[in-house]
Amino acid sequence: MPDHPISIELLEALRRRRPLVHNITNYVVMTQSANILLALGASPAMAHAVDEVEDFVAISDALVINIGTLSPPWVEAMRRAAARAVQLRKPWVLDPVGCGATAYRTGVAAELAAMSPAVIRANPSEILSLSGAAAAGQKGVDSSARSDDAVAAARSLAQWTGAAVAVTGAIDYATDGERVIAIETGDPMMPLCTGLGCGLSAVTAAFATVAPPLTAAATALAVFGAAGRDAAARCRGPGHLPAELVDSLYLMDQAMLERGVQVASA
Amino acid sequence: MPDHPISIELLEALRRRRPLVHNITNYVVMTQSANILLALGASPAMAHAVDEVEDFVAISDALVINIGTLSPPWVEAMRRAAARAVQLRKPWVLDPVGCGATAYRTGVAAELAAMSPAVIRANPSEILSLSGAAAAGQKGVDSSARSDDAVAAARSLAQWTGAAVAVTGAIDYATDGERVIAIETGDPMMPLCTGLGCGLSAVTAAFATVAPPLTAAATALAVFGAAGRDAAARCRGPGHLPAELVDSLYLMDQAMLERGVQVASA
Amino acid sequence: MPDHPISIELLEALRRRRPLVHNITNYVVMTQSANILLALGASPAMAHAVDEVEDFVAISDALVINIGTLSPPWVEAMRRAAARAVQLRKPWVLDPVGCGATAYRTGVAAELAAMSPAVIRANPSEILSLSGAAAAGQKGVDSSARSDDAVAAARSLAQWTGAAVAVTGAIDYATDGERVIAIETGDPMMPLCTGLGCGLSAVTAAFATVAPPLTAAATALAVFGAAGRDAAARCRGPGHLPAELVDSLYLMDQAMLERGVQVASA
Numbered sequence: 001m002p003d004h005p006i007s008i009e010l011l012e013a014l015r016r017r018r019p020l021v022h023n024i025t026n027y028v029v030m031t032q033s034a035n036i037l038l039a040l041g042a043s044p045a046m047a048h049a050v051d052e053v054e055d056f057v058a059i060s061d062a063l064v065i066n067i068g069t070l071s072p073p074w075v076e077a078m079r080r081a082a083a084r085a086v087q088l089r090k091p092w093v094l095d096p097v098g099c100g101a102t103a104y105r106t107g108v109a110a111e112l113a114a115m116s117p118a119v120i121r122a123n124p125s126e127i128l129s130l131s132g133a134a135a136a137g138q139k140g141v142d143s144s145a146r147s148d149d150a151v152a153a154a155r156s157l158a159q160w161t162g163a164a165v166a167v168t169g170a171i172d173y174a175t176d177g178e179r180v181i182a183i184e185t186g187d188p189m190m191p192l193c194t195g196l197g198c199g200l201s202a203v204t205a206a207f208a209t210v211a212p213p214l215t216a217a218a219t220a221l222a223v224f225g226a227a228g229r230d231a232a233a234r235c236r237g238p239g240h241l242p243a244e245l246v247d248s249l250y251l252m253d254q255a256m257l258e259r260g261v262q263v264a265s266a
Numbered sequence: 267m268p269d270h271p272i273s274i275e276l277l278e279a280l281r282r283r284r285p286l287v288h289n290i291t292n293y294v295v296m297t298q299s300a301n302i303l304l305a306l307g308a309s310p311a312m313a314h315a316v317d318e319v320e321d322f323v324a325i326s327d328a329l330v331i332n333i334g335t336l337s338p339p340w341v342e343a344m345r346r347a348a349a350r351a352v353q354l355r356k357p358w359v360l361d362p363v364g365c366g367a368t369a370y371r372t373g374v375a376a377e378l379a380a381m382s383p384a385v386i387r388a389n390p391s392e393i394l395s396l397s398g399a400a401a402a403g404q405k406g407v408d409s410s411a412r413s414d415d416a417v418a419a420a421r422s423l424a425q426w427t428g429a430a431v432a433v434t435g436a437i438d439y440a441t442d443g444e445r446v447i448a449i450e451t452g453d454p455m456m457p458l459c460t461g462l463g464c465g466l467s468a469v470t471a472a473f474a475t476v477a478p479p480l481t482a483a484a485t486a487l488a489v490f491g492a493a494g495r496d497a498a499a500r501c502r503g504p505g506h507l508p509a510e511l512v513d514s515l516y517l518m519d520q521a522m523l524e525r526g527v528q529v530a531s532a
Numbered sequence: 533m534p535d536h537p538i539s540i541e542l543l544e545a546l547r548r549r550r551p552l553v554h555n556i557t558n559y560v561v562m563t564q565s566a567n568i569l570l571a572l573g574a575s576p577a578m579a580h581a582v583d584e585v586e587d588f589v590a591i592s593d594a595l596v597i598n599i600g601t602l603s604p605p606w607v608e609a610m611r612r613a614a615a616r617a618v619q620l621r622k623p624w625v626l627d628p629v630g631c632g633a634t635a636y637r638t639g640v641a642a643e644l645a646a647m648s649p650a651v652i653r654a655n656p657s658e659i660l661s662l663s664g665a666a667a668a669g670q671k672g673v674d675s676s677a678r679s680d681d682a683v684a685a686a687r688s689l690a691q692w693t694g695a696a697v698a699v700t701g702a703i704d705y706a707t708d709g710e711r712v713i714a715i716e717t718g719d720p721m722m723p724l725c726t727g728l729g730c731g732l733s734a735v736t737a738a739f740a741t742v743a744p745p746l747t748a749a750a751t752a753l754a755v756f757g758a759a760g761r762d763a764a765a766r767c768r769g770p771g772h773l774p775a776e777l778v779d780s781l782y783l784m785d786q787a788m789l790e791r792g793v794q795v796a797s798a
Contacts (some may be wrong), residue, residue, distance in 0.1 A: 024313070027293050027296050027312070027559050028296045028297050028300055028312050029297070029561050030559050030560045031297065031561070031563065031726060031727070032297065034703065034726035034727070035724075035725060035726050035770065035771075038723075038725070038726060038767065038770065039724060039770055039771070044726065045630070045633070046559070046600070046601055047601065047630070047633075047634075047637075048601060048603065049602060049603040049604065049636065050602065050603075051603075051631075051636040052634040052635075052636040055633075055635065055636070056633065056634060057668075059633060065301045068312070069296075069312055069313065070315060071314065071316075071317075071339070072315070072317065073603070093626060098311070098313070101311070101318075101321075101322065101323060101325060102313075102317075102318040102321035102325075103318075103321065103714070104315065104317040104318040104321070105313075105318060108679055112358065151506075164489035181329060192301075192304045192305060192516070192546050193299065193301060193302075193304070194297060194300035194301050196303060199432070222708035229686075235513075236380040236513060236517070237305065237512060237513030237514075237517055238301065238304065238305055238506070238512060238513070238516060239301075239305070239509035239511070239513035239516070240506075240513070240772075241508055241769035242771075243509070243772045243775065244771055245770070245771070246769060246770060246771035247767075247768060247770070247771035248726070248769075248770030249484035250769035250770060250771070251768070251769055261662045280696070280714075292578070293559050293578070294562045294563050294566055294578050295563070297563065298563065334578070335578055335579065335580060336581060337580065337581040337583075337589075338581070338583065358693045364577070365582075366578070367577070367579075367587070367588065367591060368579075368584040368587035368588060369584075369587065370581065370584040370587070371579075371581040371584060375791075382561065399659060403736050456572075458782070459567060460563060460566035460567050460570060460576065461563065461566070461571070502779060502783070503566065503571065503778060503779030503780075503783055504571055504678075504778060504779070504782060505567075505571070505774070505775035505776055505777070505778035505779035506772075506775045506779070507781070509775065514584035
């Protein structure tokens with residue numbers, strides 16, 4: 001881990017701060033993302049009404065916007081929340097779920113990406129689509145593009161938006177448009193559980209309250225991946241993996257982190 | 267299993283194809299249905315905005331429409347998605363949750379049933395209500411009618427709609443209006459977990475991408491029931507049953523299937 | 533347990549009756565609340581469309597209104613459902629999630645509190661905010677106020693609304709404005725699982741079908757807390773606690789209840 005050591009200290013800082021993370025996220029993952037944030041040491045809030053999202057941003061430490069089950073009233077709330085977060089200098093994370101799958105979804109993702117997120121976290125297909133780098137082979141919301149194909153697209157996207165960009169796959173990458181950090185972690189069983197990527201985006205927002213965007217993105221990838229690897233070792237199928245991952249996050253320490261992650265500058 | 271053998275080959279074909287199943291389903295079961303589809307070997311998508319449902323149908327291999335937590339904007343999306351699926355000759359499955367409980371719900375279910383679903387999957391009360399065969403003793407969304415009472419209603423419903431109809435209960439039935447397949451499987455603890463029937467409807471849609479409707483319906487009943495029976499044997503209460511069922515689906519093989527299912531023509 | 537014995541008989545009465553509990557609740561907890569009700573011995577329904585909520589109230593035995601992820605169309609449904617429940621003399625329970633966090637949320641909670649709920653169940657911050665007794669130190673939807681600070685506020689709220697009020701914290705309290713019952717139960721790990729308080733509100737509604745409000749509130753606190761304590765003893769982290777709690781509710785008997793609860797009049 002030469003230039004970008006991932007250490008447990010940021011997690012300890014997060015646990016001391018217990019940041020309130022406001023989630024405007026999809027129906028499929030709400031419960032899981034809340035439990036992931038609680039186990040990590042953060043405090044979740046879920047609110048989406050136009051009538052109150054700006055007020056929630058004001059009392060929160062960070063924001064996640066995830067377009068998984070978007071619809072027009074939610075998109076309007078996303079716009080307002082993102083604008084308010086930027087105005088109040090609070091970090092926000094964009095998870096452009098399914099970008100590339102439909103024109104509506106891609107349009108909303110592109111609009112939000114231009115609203116100064118601190119971090120964009122997505123799978124390779126979504127990054128490829130969002131960066132416009134390629135016609136992504138998007139299949140629903142799963143990814144059929146390989147994460148290393150998406151590194152160039154992620155760098156472009158980071159340069160275009162000013163955000164750090166995190167791409168998850170067999171190898172994960174985080175980039176600010178110049179530096180690229182490669183992280184080998186996680187487990188092949190993780191994509192068989194719905195919404196773990198969305199949970200990672202929430203974790204990224206929590207870390208963005210105690211570190212600058214690129215460090216937050218890389219640390220979130222490492223901590224979440226190490227938890228997933230630790231958890232998968234106790235599973236014979238994907239059924240209990242989300243609950244085991246929650247326990248691993250709750251019990252995460254330096255040893256579990258080192259055991260589960262290899263980091264290299266790329 | 268004389269006339270209607272259920273074999274593992276259809277599941278293997280499904281796993282090879284990895285169909286994308288588009289779900290317009292209720293809030294209660296979204297996470298669970300997605301995880302069930304992933305463990306089975308399919309790929310889930312959840313999207314409901316009128317702005318994109320037709321586009322999602324176009325990239326999907328099958329569609330599930332489940333009215334569990336319906337509201338007017340969602341019903342409009344259901345109408346458009348069903349029409350598009352029929353136009354594109356993609357199979358779609360109707361789960362008329364709570365049909366009979368309220369006039370609104372019964373009306374929506376009847377409207378959708380007339381839109382050429384490949385399969386209708388429901389409990390006996392819902393089938394009785396939807397077929398108009400009887401004043402169903404509907405109690406919320408649980409079933410208080412016995413599944414064998416509903417066989418005649420299921421046959422009528424199949425003849426009226428052109429769909430295969432699957433009825434779940436102590437004994438499950440699948441019919442195309444002429445043939446009736448009776449399947450004994452599952453476990454009495456399954457109704458104590460919310461939304462497993464909805465998960466079965468999603469599984470039915472996945473099988474409808476590799477088999478004609480009646481075979482898909484019967485195979486889904488058998489595979490899902492065998493997984494539930496296998497899973498329940500490891501549970502002392504309903505708490506872990508959904509996760510165990512996911513593991514059983516993930517690990518399903520011919521032996522587990524034969525152990526957990528008796529099939530007979532009725 | 534001098535004046536307010538909590539006995540297993542009410543739970544047995546509930547299981548015999550199998551009440552249908554209609555939930556208008558937040559997206560985060562729907563699945564979990566449904567499973568909690570099923571394991572307890574009740575039957576859940578989840579429906580929120582203005583087009584059918586009044587009809588659902590009419591066929592249900594009790595109603596829960598939880599404002600966790602409120603928005604204007606849902607609030608209108610909440611108003612209609614509460615009014616109908618009162619008209620039909622069916623008990624309804626208010627869970628004012630996040631009251632105090634935003635003006636919108638506080639306004640809706642106050643409006644609903646004035647609509648004759650049988651029980652209001654909340655955390656200390658929410659009770660303090662809702663009673664107007666203090667400027668609550670609300671942090672998202674978690675509670676940063678101590679439950680004993682909120683007892684006076686709970687008594688005022690009970691007197692103002694006519695509801696029994698249940699406050700959950702390190703020690704739980706139930707009051708009808710005059711009597712105060714203090715209950716020591718539960719486990720410190722429970723707040724690390726999202727939405728268990730919401731699950732308790734659903735359990736309270738189920739008990740309100742077999743007991744008057746104060747008794748229902750106190751019994752729900754005791755039964756749910758004893759289940760949580762029993763479940764937490766089997767957990768090394770919060771990941772499996774919700775599923776374990778479901779099993780404990782399913783297996784609840786007099787011995788588990790006595791083991792997990794101390795009750796005193798305060």
